[in-house]
Amino acid sequence: MNEDEFKGELRKYVSKKCDSYSSGKLLPLMMPTFGQDEILEAFDSMVELNVTMGTKVEKLEKDFSSYLMGNGGAGNLLYANMVNSGSSANLLALSILTNPAIKNPIRPGDEVLVPSVTWSTSIFPIINVGAVPVLVDVGEDYLIDAEKMKEAISPKTRAIMPVHLLGNVCDMGAVSDLAQEKNLYVIEDCCEAMGSEYRGNKVGTLSDLSSFSTYFSHHITTGEGGFLCTSNFDYADLARILRAHGYVRHSLKKGEYVCATPGIDPRFLFVNMGYNFRPTDIQGAFGIHQLPKLDSFIKSRREAGLALNAALSKYLEYLVLPQEKKDTRHTWFAYPITIREGAPFRREELTSHLEENGIETRPLVCGNFAEQPAMRLFPYRKGDLSYSEYVMRNSFYIGIHPQLDSQTVSKVAGVFDSFFSKVAR
Ligand SMILES: Cc1ncc(COP(=O)(O)O)c(C=O)c1O
Structure with a gap:
């Protein structure tokens, strides 16, 4: 196999692997963003025996x-x-x-x-x-x-x-x-x-x-x-x-x-x-x-984040959605959601519905860290943590990644619609 054939095979293999990475999920938390370029460069380091910092x-x-x-x-x-x-x-x-x-x-x-x-x-x-x-x-x-x-x-x-x-x-x-x-x-x-x-x-x-x-x-x-x-x-x-x-x-x-x-x-x-x-x-x-590739990844993440906001803004009565703040550029690492006080459902009902429909969820990072058992072992100080306590019980996030396109966003919005058609007035 010559070099071009090898690269062609590698490209096909990596793209097949990436496609199967989501294992059929509608919106996995993350998707690989690397491929042939990164793998070949890493391969070069290894064959040249340059495997430590250089x-x-x-x-x-x-x-x-x-x-x-x-x-x-x-x-x-x-x-x-x-x-x-x-x-x-x-x-x-x-x-x-x-x-x-x-x-x-x-x-x-x-x-x-x-x-x-x-x-x-x-x-x-x-x-x-x-x-x-x-x-x-x-x-x-x-x-x-x-x-x-x-x-x-x-x-x-x-x-x-x-x-x-x-x-x-x-x-x-x-x-x-x-x-x-x-x-x-x-x-x-x-x-x-x-x-x-x-x-x-x-x-x-x-x-x-x-x-x-x-x-x-x-x-x-x-x-x-x-x-x-x-x-x-x-x-x-x-x-x-x-x-x-x-x-x-x-x-x-x-x-x-x-x-x-x-x-x-x-x-x-x-x-x-x-x-x-x-x-x-x-x-x-x-x-x-x-x-x-970073700026193009960020552009895709921003488009996906704004599209999710547009699709879910009709549920603002129940959900706190993320916003880009004045004078800032948001890079949409993930898409956080908080259930508002008084909403007629619990966080777990929504996250179970999302998971059942192929949308992966996670708690909002570590929640209120003061409540994590690790903090019982070490001295620390804290003030009023009332919103962090609220986040611990009422917030979660779903993934955003550069491959999240508008068709998938529409399907994700449909999963939210089917939940709200059951629970909301
Ligand atoms: C806010 C924040 N700080 C620090 C880290 C640690 O980074 P790493 O996982 O590369 O150790 C993470 C990991 O995701 C993080 O989210």
Whole structure:
């Protein structure tokens, strides 16, 4: 078989696999977005024996930084460091801000504000570094509530971690104002919001440090993976040291460190603590082909989200539907729905009907994280979490993915119609 025949066969095989991935479901939570390009590039890494972090990761980091900064046009130089997951990116961010090598580090017992509705590994890294999470309620948009965020401030507060959940964008004006007034660090968790924008700037460029995930179901995928981004040279340097064992190999100041330590072999010179959060070039190979497709994936997600809104808006009396907020660009990671108080049905009746008709559902991320048993094990503080408690019992989401077309949206709307024709007045 020659190369073209091989690629042709591979393309057919991958497209058949993708078609069968949904296993007949009308709307699965996610669909694969990679194919021949990513697989061949990964194959090249493997046959060239480049399976650890190397030149493809380096290229992807540069490309991602350009993507976020609008090809260098907007603001300061941004360092994008690829890591093996979004969770690792969050832990790296907290590890940098608590590191004795920085000025004014966060200390054990200091507090970090974080929304109570988020993924577990937005919260756990705060605990991992000995700080105390302060869970702040969310609004109807499932994002940190700006007023309650102010009320949660104490003399121990050192940082805010807004989470752009489900592709929707936090009120970064309110976050920045509060951070400036109280001298707080800001870490943006953008793991569900790659490509989202606030006032024309990409999320992830509006804070001291930001995290992204490239897990399978996310806006672009490298299988597992993520990025830790910052415009601060010292944080970027620490990110590269802490990402890889604490040694200087990838440090931006390697020469300085080596000159200052003549007695130790520079190949194994350790200048800080460290993890192993390195990605592989196989992940880098995926990413360099996924990233150029990101804007077209987002366009499809936005069309699908708006089409779902148009089809379901007749049920606004019963359902809270997602909205794109003023001055933002929403990237529709998924489609969240909350059952309004007084609706003549329970969430479980609607989700069972959807599941029976091939529409996969999930609880709205972790619900109110204060109610998760894990939080009984660790110290934390919380304010009034009444909307998060409501979300825990009354919210869920269905999938949005770039292949969700208008015909499928119509069929999905039909499934909602058949439910409401039975339950609603
Ligand atoms: C808001 C948020 N933060 C962090 C993460 C962790 O990312 P990863 O799954 O890549 O570890 C996720 C995962 O989906 C997430 O949704």
